[in-house]
Amino acid sequence: MVFAKLQGAKNNLRISSSLQDLSSYRNIDPEHGLLRDPINASFSKTKPLQLPNPVRRKCLAPIAIIAFLLLILFLLYIFYSHQASPKYYVVLDCGSTGTRVYVYKAQVQQPHSTNFPIAIQSLKDGLRKNPASGRAYDRMETEPGLDKLVRNVTGLKTALKPLLKWAQKQIPEASHRSTSLFLYATAGVRRLPFDDSKWLLDNAWNVLKGSPFVCRRAWVKIISGTEEAYFGWIALNYDSGNLGVEPRKETYGALDLGGSSLQVTFEGYNQQHFNSETSLYVRIGSVNHHLTAYSLTGYGLNEAFDKSVARVFKKFGYSVADAVKGNVEVKHPCLQSGYKERYTCSHCAALAKGGESPKVEGNENLLGKNEGLKTTVTLVGVPNWQECSALAKVAVNLSEWSDVSPGLDCEIQPCALGDDLPRPMGHFYVISGFFVVYRFFNLSAEATLEDVLEKGREFCEKRWDVAKTSVAPQPFIEQYCFRAPYIASLLREGLHITDKSITVGSGSITWTLGVALLEAGKAYSVRFGLRGFGLLQMKMNIPFLVPILILSFILLLCALSWVVNWMPRFFRRQYLPFFRHNSGSSASVLNIPSPFRFRRWSPINSGDRIKTPLSPRAAASQGRSFSPGQGLGDNSGNIQLMESPFHPSTGSVVHSYSSNNLGQLQVDSSSIGAFWSSHRSQMRLQSRRSQSREDLHSSLAETHMVKV
Numbered sequence: 001m002v003f004a005k006l007q008g009a010k011n012n013l014r015i016s017s018s019l020q021d022l023s024s025y026r027n028i029d030p031e032h033g034l035l036r037d038p039i040n041a042s043f044s045k046t047k048p049l050q051l052p053n054p055v056r057r058k059c060l061a062p063i064a065i066i067a068f069l070l071l072i073l074f075l076l077y078i079f080y081s082h083q084a085s086p087k088y089y090v091v092l093d094c095g096s097t098g099t100r101v102y103v104y105k106a107q108v109q110q111p112h113s114t115n116f117p118i119a120i121q122s123l124k125d126g127l128r129k130n131p132a133s134g135r136a137y138d139r140m141e142t143e144p145g146l147d148k149l150v151r152n153v154t155g156l157k158t159a160l161k162p163l164l165k166w167a168q169k170q171i172p173e174a175s176h177r178s179t180s181l182f183l184y185a186t187a188g189v190r191r192l193p194f195d196d197s198k199w200l201l202d203n204a205w206n207v208l209k210g211s212p213f214v215c216r217r218a219w220v221k222i223i224s225g226t227e228e229a230y231f232g233w234i235a236l237n238y239d240s241g242n243l244g245v246e247p248r249k250e251t252y253g254a255l256d257l258g259g260s261s262l263q264v265t266f267e268g269y270n271q272q273h274f275n276s277e278t279s280l281y282v283r284i285g286s287v288n289h290h291l292t293a294y295s296l297t298g299y300g301l302n303e304a305f306d307k308s309v310a311r312v313f314k315k316f317g318y319s320v321a322d323a324v325k326g327n328v329e330v331k332h333p334c335l336q337s338g339y340k341e342r343y344t345c346s347h348c349a350a351l352a353k354g355g356e357s358p359k360v361e362g363n364e365n366l367l368g369k370n371e372g373l374k375t376t377v378t379l380v381g382v383p384n385w386q387e388c389s390a391l392a393k394v395a396v397n398l399s400e401w402s403d404v405s406p407g408l409d410c411e412i413q414p415c416a417l418g419d420d421l422p423r424p425m426g427h428f429y430v431i432s433g434f435f436v437v438y439r440f441f442n443l444s445a446e447a448t449l450e451d452v453l454e455k456g457r458e459f460c461e462k463r464w465d466v467a468k469t470s471v472a473p474q475p476f477i478e479q480y481c482f483r484a485p486y487i488a489s490l491l492r493e494g495l496h497i498t499d500k501s502i503t504v505g506s507g508s509i510t511w512t513l514g515v516a517l518l519e520a521g522k523a524y525s526v527r528f529g530l531r532g533f534g535l536l537q538m539k540m541n542i543p544f545l546v547p548i549l550i551l552s553f554i555l556l557l558c559a560l561s562w563v564v565n566w567m568p569r570f571f572r573r574q575y576l577p578f579f580r581h582n583s584g585s586s587a588s589v590l591n592i593p594s595p596f597r598f599r600r601w602s603p604i605n606s607g608d609r610i611k612t613p614l615s616p617r618a619a620a621s622q623g624r625s626f627s628p629g630q631g632l633g634d635n636s637g638n639i640q641l642m643e644s645p646f647h648p649s650t651g652s653v654v655h656s657y658s659s660n661n662l663g664q665l666q667v668d669s670s671s672i673g674a675f676w677s678s679h680r681s682q683m684r685l686q687s688r689r690s691q692s693r694e695d696l697h698s699s700l701a702e703t704h705m706v707k708v
């Protein structure tokens, strides 16, 4: 009976007359290349195949494909949910007045032409603002600024540790290890001698590296004034909803008044005053911005007051020797009557009579003109509004504080600006110190500079004991009599900006938000589609992506293996790449064997051991027992993939990293200008400044294009 069946099989082989007409070869399933007759299998010298039930086999294939698709969907879901999960950023702002910590939570939001694809939120849990407190900001901060803590390890730890502890509480523990921590120091540390600032940053790094967050030494640094200005502009225009939207919106300029310096950033440039060192090109979405950004050192609120003290010190003809003796009384017209306090003056020595400073023990940082030498004086309040206003103007006029010659006439030109700096243009948001002053005098955002002056004059006329209790406790109350005319002069005479060109910004706009946004932009690489943000493409996280790609590829091969078996015959022809003959190996050209151990018979796999119905050897073999193991030789069990270039995704972020040397520190300013570009899925640093300058020069040197 077995023999009869074998004869039948032989007959069937003979009946078959065409390579294509495989269905007539009845012992072989043309779809799956499997022997149907289990008896033939028993004649094989090799172990016969376990032949599945045809019905079960038919069901198995679609189930496998569906399972494959589900797996791919699952992997994609895992991948995208991983990418779209919130990211946290901790930014420490080390200013001259204090050190603050900001915690930001960034998330990709549904792209839309009228919104920005990244939503960022400042976390402030537990910062219940005390209504009795006069503090302008609800932020976690420590005082004094780091620049006062040189070679004071304990002081440094005390300044930083509570901030880190608070930040930890804001962020879910599971995200601590993926949270980036940055410490950026501004004007206070910027003006320190190299050794001092290096000591501060090295020791700050020692504290920070013990935190659970991700931090690198390069992220603990001094940022240049221009970087600070640029970050502030990003923060402001993000907050105002002007970034990356179509149709393009007008952006606002930013005037960010700190304790030591003033940052000026605006869109546009003046041909006549074009300065390559202050010029930045930024591309956000599909919009190009040509920015002008610079920082005016010494124009911050505290430093301006210090200059006013130095000016009075000079007026009375004191020498440094007098100051060193510590018995100098400075009668200041912007201090209320009854005010008398010790004050450490930073600029007094530089303006003192007598030229060279005396050698002061312990102070290694004496400069030729006493710059940097701190002297202690006694400030005495002798209020005089006219004199105070005039003193504020002197503090604003650059020619009083530099070698600019001839002296600048504030009526004719913005006298806070040297000839090399472009004049501000457009509408400005005045933030930080400006906001603090408006808030101190309880002025609304609509108040004019005249209102500020009026409030200042009233405050100056009060006796000190009355004045200091007329406001909630807060730092620097005594300085607000000076601050009112100072900010008015700074805007009007110093920058030639009028009331109608300014809006007072809220206290929540700080440059640190710009840092977090740029970092989030690197993390979530965003590509804009044809219409606005139609297409959102995530940044490829390489360590995460590679296994997924490999797994997907293996699964794809398996799926193709199935699909190929079910393809209409036309598609199996030899000229199609999948079916090119490859007799050398049982694996694909990529050497990835199918994890599914299905074997198939294919007429184009004509290796020696493959039998086709009309092949001479097939005919010759008729007298022998048919071996499925031979007939379905190794070659037949695999899909032949043509060698094709396999390109890993180009969706990864490419950043240009460069460092610039401030003469003091290596500063990584790669984040400058890094934002979302419509070109490919890469971050493109589009900010460009053509020449070197102290701050950003080398980081922006190569056309300042970063691909996102």
Ligand SMILES: Nc1ncnc2c1ncn2[C@@H]1O[C@H](COP(=O)(O)OP(=O)(O)OP(=O)(O)O)[C@@H](O)[C@H]1O
Binding pocket: 094, 095, 096, 097, 098, 134, 135, 136, 137, 145, 186, 187, 188, 257, 258, 259, 260, 261, 262, 300, 301, 302, 432, 433, 436, 474, 475, 476
């Ligand atoms: N919490 C606060 N409450 C009241 N006033 C504040 C507060 N923080 C800062 N100020 C005032 O605002 C001014 C500017 O402070 P800000 O924090 O913007 O500057 P900074 O970062 O110290 O400056 P810089 O970067 O120039 O060193 C300070 O001089 C101070 O008078």
